[in-house]
Amino acid sequence: MNSPNSGNVGIVIVSHSLKIAEGAADMVRQMVGNAVPLAWTGGDVDGGLGTNVAGILAAIETVWSPAGVAVLVDLGGAETNSEMAVEMLPEDRRARVVVCNAPVVEGAVIAATESSGGSSLAAVKRSAEEFYA
Amino acid sequence: MHDAHASRTDETSGPLTASAVLVNKVGLHARPSVKLTQCAKSFVAKIELALTGDGPWTDAKSPVKVMRVKAPQGATLHFRVTGPDGEAALAAVLALVRDGFGEA
Numbered sequence: 001m002n003s004p005n006s007g008n009v010g011i012v013i014v015s016h017s018l019k020i021a022e023g024a025a026d027m028v029r030q031m032v033g034n035a036v037p038l039a040w041t042g043g044d045v046d047g048g049l050g051t052n053v054a055g056i057l058a059a060i061e062t063v064w065s066p067a068g069v070a071v072l073v074d075l076g077g078a079e080t081n082s083e084m085a086v087e088m089l090p091e092d093r094r095a096r097v098v099v100c101n102a103p104v105v106e107g108a109v110i111a112a113t114e115s116s117g118g119s120s121l122a123a124v125k126r127s128a129e130e131f132y133a
Numbered sequence: 134m135h136d137a138h139a140s141r142t143d144e145t146s147g148p149l150t151a152s153a154v155l156v157n158k159v160g161l162h163a164r165p166s167v168k169l170t171q172c173a174k175s176f177v178a179k180i181e182l183a184l185t186g187d188g189p190w191t192d193a194k195s196p197v198k199v200m201r202v203k204a205p206q207g208a209t210l211h212f213r214v215t216g217p218d219g220e221a222a223l224a225a226v227l228a229l230v231r232d233g234f235g236e237a
Contacts, residue, residue: 117174
C-alpha cells in the first residue's frame with residue numbers, strides 16, 4: 001500500500017470503502033506515475049465500510065517526509081478521523097500534514113500531478129482544491 | 134530546436150507562439166491533461182494554451198484548468214510561452230500533442 005519516499009509531497013487516500021481508496025490509488029499510479037509517495041486506507045477495523053484512525057495514521061507514516069503529506073478524503077467520518085489522526089502525530093509533523101477540501105478521486109490525481117513536479121505542500125493542496133473553486 | 138510554425142511576436146522578450154492539432158481520440162481529457170501539465174511544469178517558462186490564437190488563455194501547468202478546456206480530438210491547441218527556456222518548453226509540449234500523448 002505504499003511506495004518509497006522521493007522528496008515529493010506524499011498523498012494519502014482515505015475512503016469509507018477500501019475498494020474506492022485502492023481504485024483511486026490505481027488511477028494515481030497509472031496517470032501520474034511512481035514519483036509520488038502514495039498510501040491508501042479504507043474501511044473500519046472490522047473490514048466494513050467506514051474509516052479508522054489507526055489505519056489513517058499508518059498511511060500517513062508510510063508516506064511521511066519533511067516535504068509533507070496531503071490527505072484526500074471522501075465523506076464525514078473520513079474527514080473527522082483524518083483530522084484526529086493528524087492531531088495524534090508528533091507535534092513537529094502536524095503542520096506538514098493537511099486534509100484537502102477536494103473530491104477524493106479527482107483530488108488525489110491532481111494533488112499527485114502537482115506533487116510529481118516537485119511542488120510545495122501548499123501548492124499541492126491549492127491545486128487539489130481548485131475543483132471547488 | 135525551433136518549430137517551423139513557431140513565431141516570435143516580439144524580437145526581444147515577447148512570447149513564443151505555436152499550435153498543434155489534437156490527434157488522440159479522447160482529446161484533452163484527464164490522462165492527457167496530466168501528461169501535459171507534468172511536461173509544462175518541468176520548465177520555468179510560463180506556458181499557456183487556448184483553443185484559438187486569441188485566447189482565452191489557460192495556465193498549462195494547472196491540471197484542473199487544462200481539463201476544463203475540454204478540447205476534443207481535432208481541435209487546434211494554441212500555445213503561448215514566455216521565459217528563458219521557452220523554446221525548449223514549446224518544442225516539448227508540441228511534440229507531446231503531436232504524438233497523441235503517447236496513446237494515439
